[in-house]
Structures are given as C-alpha cells and as structure tokens.
Amino acid sequence: xxxxxxxxxxxxxxxxxxxxxxxxxxxxxxxxxxxxxxxxxxxxxxxxxxxxxxxxxxxxxxxxxxxxxxxxxxxxxxxxxxxxxxxxxxxxxxxxxxxxxxxxxxxxxxxxxxxxxxxxxxxxxxxxxxxxxxxxxxxxxxxxxxxxxxxxxxxxxxxxxxxxxxxxxxxxxxxxxxxxxxxxxxxxxxxxxxxxxxxxxxxxxxxxxxxxxxxxxxxx
Numbered sequence: 617x618x619x620x621x622x623x624x625x626x627x628x629x630x631x632x633x634x635x636x637x638x639x640x641x642x643x644x645x646x647x648x649x650x651x652x653x654x655x656x657x658x659x660x661x662x663x664x665x666x667x668x669x670x671x672x673x674x675x676x677x678x679x680x681x682x683x684x685x686x687x688x689x690x691x692x693x694x695x696x697x698x699x700x701x702x703x704x705x706x707x708x709x710x711x712x713x714x715x716x717x718x719x720x721x722x723x724x725x726x727x728x729x730x731x732x733x734x735x736x737x738x739x740x741x742x743x744x745x746x747x748x749x750x751x752x753x754x755x756x757x758x759x760x761x762x763x764x765x766x767x768x769x770x771x772x773x774x775x776x777x778x779x780x781x782x783x784x785x786x787x788x789x790x791x792x793x794x795x796x797x798x799x800x801x802x803x804x805x806x807x808x809x810x811x812x813x814x815x816x817x818x819x820x821x822x823x824x825x826x827x828x829x830x831x832x833x834x835x836x
Contacts, residue, residue, distance in 0.1 A: 620822040621650045623798040625786040626729065627658035628714075628744060629707045631684040631695065634733045636795035636812045638693040641726065644828040645819055653729055655714035658794050659706060660783040665792045669704060687812050691831035700742040707745045712770035713754065715779040720769065727757045 624640060626633045637653065640646050662669065670680040681699070688695040710732065718725045731753050736744040743749035747767055755763035769775050786796050790808050797809040801822050809818050816835025819826050826832035 618800075618802045618804065619648065619650045620802060620824065621652075621800040622646070622818070622822075623652045623654055625654045625656045625782070625791060625794060625796040625798075627656055627707055627794055628710055628729070628732045628736055629658055629704050630794040631699075631737055632687070632812045633794040634695070634737045635684070635687050635691060635693050636797075636815065637729060637733060639691050639812070639815060639829075639831070641730070643691070643831070645824050645826050645832065649822065649824070653718075653725060654782050654786070655711050655718060655725075655729075655779065656783040656786050656791075656794075657708055657711045657779055659708065660780070661787055661791055661793065664783075664787045667792055671699075671704060683813075687834070690834040691829075694738050696737060696740040698740075700736060700740045700744070702742050705742065705745040709747055709770065710745055710750055712775055712779050713747075713750065713766050715782065716766045716769040716772075716775045717754075717758070719775065719778055721758065721762060721766070724758055724762075728754060731757050 622640065624636065626637060628634070640651055661667070671677045684695065685697070714725065714728060714732070717728050732744065732750055735741045735750065735753050741749060751763060751767055754766060758766065789798055791810070793810055795812060797818055798806065799809065799818055799821055800806045807821055813835065816826065816832055819832065
C-alpha cells in the first residue's frame, strides 16, 4: 500500500502556515505520511491572484487574529498573543534562505523552518525578514560556516529562480494563500486543500485516523 504524501507550501510570514507546519510535524495523525515542506514567497502568490492581505481588510483583520489564536490553542501550538510589530514583513530574503537550504542541505530544512517560525511566531521578533536577524538563528541550526554559505547562496540567481519556480508551482496548482496542501492518498488520487482549518479534510482524504489528536475535534 502506498504511503500518503503531502506537499505543503509555506512562508514563515503566515501564522496559519506555522500552525499547520507544527501539526504536520508533531501530530501522530500524520506520523506515517511522506511530507515535503516547500518554501514559497507568499507575496508572489498574493500578487498572482490579485489577493489582499487579511490584515488590510476591515473586520477580516480582527477575525484572522482571533482565528490564529483559536487554532493554536486547539492544537496546542505556542504563539504570540499579538502579531509582531510591522506585520506582515516582506520575507523574500528569508524564503530565499530556506530555498537555498532545501536545495543544498535538505536534511536541515525542517529544523530551519522550525527555528525561524519560533523566532517570529513564538518570540515575536519583528526583524524576521532581515539577514542580520535570521542569520544567527540559521547558524544555530546549520553551524556557522554552512549558515554563512546559505546567506551567500540566497543571492545567487539559481536560488532566486528556484523560489520563483516553487511559488509558480503552488499558484498553478490552485494556491491563493498559505498553508496550501497537495495531497496524494494510497489510491494514487491527488487533491488540494487550503488552510489549517481544513486539516480535517486533509486527514479524511488521506484515510488517516484523527482520534489520536484531540485538536481535530475542532475540524469536525
């Protein structure tokens, strides 16, 4: 029987992407899935779709704040009570760094994502988009020499092109926001889902047992 597969497209700027990342990584529901974490630039998706950031839409900004805190509580994911100052930052450099890691040090991508999410959504560091801020965090994951090479590589044309390609791939599959999931079940069927609030649908499509994680009660 084929192993269920998930491609999840992420940008550290999204709190809902952070919550989804944490659930996919830590919940026993997804323990047997083959999960690929793909860095994209959310700003590129928004522009391609003609979409508007929730924080710039009246009433939706307040609703999004309630929702991120609500879903973090359901799934027991730590998160700051108020969004970092200046939210949302333009995380192009951060995502290029993650893309460089995915290309050249793929075994370190998940811990790098985790460390950067913690920096922004747990510590509330508003400078997540600045290399002088996220560089030392990556150094803690990769070591000094490798982290420095990543900061150099992220400015190279091939890495910039790879991030664009990832973002285009997400858009062409239907993405208009984050988290965006491409899922393939054990029958070989593929479907897409958006949002942490649709993780229940993801689990159902993949034939996963959600009883082991009480957070999924909110998805019913």
